[in-house]
Amino acid sequence: MSPMLMQGDEACAEGAIAAGCRFFAGYPITPATEVAEVMARRLPQVDGFFIQMEDEIASMAAIIGAAVGGAKSMTATSGPGLSLMQENIGYAAMAEIPCVVVDVQRLGPSTGRPTSPAQGDVMQAQWGTHGDHPIIALAPSSVKESFDLTVAAFNFAEKYRTPVILLMDEVIGHMREKVELPDYATVERVERAQTLVPPEWYKPYENYPVDVPPLIPFGEGYRYHITGLHHDERGYPTERADEVNLWLDRVFRKIRRGLSEILLYDADGIDAAETLVVAYGSTARSAHYAVELARKRGRRVGFLKLKTLWPFPEEVVDKAAERIHRVVVPEMNMGQMALEVERVVGRRKVRRVNRADGQLIKPDEILAAIEGMR
Amino acid sequence: MSTIHSESRIHERYLRHSKKFPNVWCAGCGIGIVLGAIIRAVDSLDLDKNDIAMISGIGCTGRMPVYVDFNTLHTTHGRALAFATGLKLARPGMKVLVVMGDGDALAIGGNHFIHAARRNIELTAIVVNNATYGMTGGQYSPTTPQGAHAATAPYGHIEPPFHISELAVAAGATFVARSTVYHVTELQKFIAHAIQKKGFSVVEAISYCHTTIGRMNRWGKAPDMMRRLKENSITVKQAEGKPEDELVGKIVRGVLTDRERPGYIDLYRQIIERAKAEAEAA
Ligand SMILES: Cc1ncc(C[n+]2csc(CCOP(=O)(O)OP(=O)(O)O)c2C)c(N)n1
Ligand code: SF4
16 A cells, blocks of 8 residues: 555554454543544444444443454553453453453553553553453554554454453554555454364363364354353353363463464664663654664664563563663653563663653663663 | 244253253242243244353343353453443344343443443343342342341441333333243243344343342242232333322333334444445545
């Protein structure tokens, strides 16, 4: 397609259409509203359903319901809405329902500052719902990446039967850039897995031989049960610890075995580096600029831009930081991803650069950290 | 041709045999009676089980779907109608039955309840109204009568109750009917009608919870509470023209509304056509 000027929110919505999303339920909230507005216009053009629900709890519930019916589904919100969605995000994790939740982060807590950027929902994306569960969360740092990672989010959701959170931020959501989108017919899509077994043999939560048993949509002759209670292989509630453990092992295993394709990142100049910068989302743009400045001054700086935030790419970070003395982690929060980096590389190596006041982190601030001035 | 199956055949056809019985409900609970009415209603309509979904929230009533051989979805507390909305839009050909307790439907799920009625999406909501939170042990719910004692109203309940069916009518449901677990054939008939209705329909099944709030108020055992349903209820016709004070404490049974409104899915299909025409013209 010819180059177009578009916002990250629009690119996200287009990515969803290209990935095959045919159901969107949402509730307006700055800075994510544009995603819903584009979906309201675009979905009926492709025989899809758009519905504005009464709140975010209902939106999250509706996309799960639609996914159970076989539709690729998505919702989009910001921090306050993500908080409301958490119980049902946990449901999707428990019942293993593929769906995509877009969170265009804004400054919190609470209503905070609706139009100011932040990256304060990183921990919420993983730990916002109660109980142990894996999650996949992706963070774009450009308009084009908003498109690409939305497609990736849908594909991961289907392939791993899991909710996927797209952690955008206000800058990426509202920023306009010139992008060239691919012909949607050429976009790689993962479709809902089929089963070869007849209905009487079908087990929606089978533990072996595969890690991700296919989820057959309701209405196709496979009548089974889905619940948020711990359940056995057939989906029926269980109180047996051994059955709970089988589920727990499998849901962590399915993500672990997929790590090589789930963990998306860009790394550059790492081998020869003395200092490493780890960044994501819009902050990665300032960080990249700071890295270039530092290199011009003769410093050997490696740059690791994370696109997958959860599961946290432990081994990638560990390896990148192996021979490095200083790891700079800039982020628009009080140090959320830094906690993970510190866990992996040790606290002493890490220099945090934080802002949680609605201001972008400037390259100078990151440069100062690279140069050991802060 | 519609086939009416004998009672035993119905159980074989509609209950799940791979699921461990007995069920979670207390002996004598009315929820099982509602389940019976639902499967007999489905049976009388000769529907394909593959095309039926039963969705619930959380509570004693919420445990109903696991026992039936439909496509069953046990969701989160209060949210069944929102899940159902998504499923129905993804699978418009399916009959979607949503079973909820009174707390599930009207307290935590109250917002979804009125909006589902307003939107008029083709769903069948069946609310088992036992006037309490059965599963958590008899706390007061939005339908607990004023003055009753509940686990969280040890000195008596001071809030007035909701009238579920009247609320559903006001919010826009196209078919609303109320009956009790004593009047089970009537209940079954209303459910069958609701399932066939093209629009959002509500059947309120008045039940009881003898083990919690019933015990706290000395309302008697299950048979005593059944008797109260019989003696305390009058039909919509009988209630007509009666002054309001004569209806206090009475259960008014019958069809409260049966009307036509354009359904959401039909209207949305028009949107699809308009959107495609505009896209083509551009
Ligand atoms: C978000 C949430 N809050 C509270 C609960 C605890 N809880 C479980 S069932 C229930 C009430 C059930 O009452 P009702 O919906 O009337 O159904 P019944 O058990 O009487 O059939 C509550 C409060 C829960 N499961 N989830
Ligand atoms: S607690 Fe009450 S509502 Fe629940 S099963 Fe027992 S009698 Fe029925």
